[in-house]
Amino acid sequence: MWVIIGVLFLLVLFLTFKTASIGNTGSTDGKIDTTGWTQNEIMNYEMHGTIPARANVNRLSAPAGTGMVGGC
Secondary structure (H helix, E strand, C coil): CCEEEEEEEEHHHHHHHHHHHHHHCCCCCCCCCCCCCCCCHHHHHHHCCCCCCCCCCCCCCCCCCCCECCCC
């Protein structure tokens, strides 16, 4: 019983540190540069998470071609 609890505890610690490191994309503030975007594109990004196709953004969290921040 204690072995299972110990393994689960170590798994929780591992996953906690792994998820904490996902947000580190290399930018200083973690925000996408919206310079040059129209007001409509900025609104769509803030409200729906869609990124314009012309934006030069590294999409690590979204599947290819979706244009969504979280891949929804």
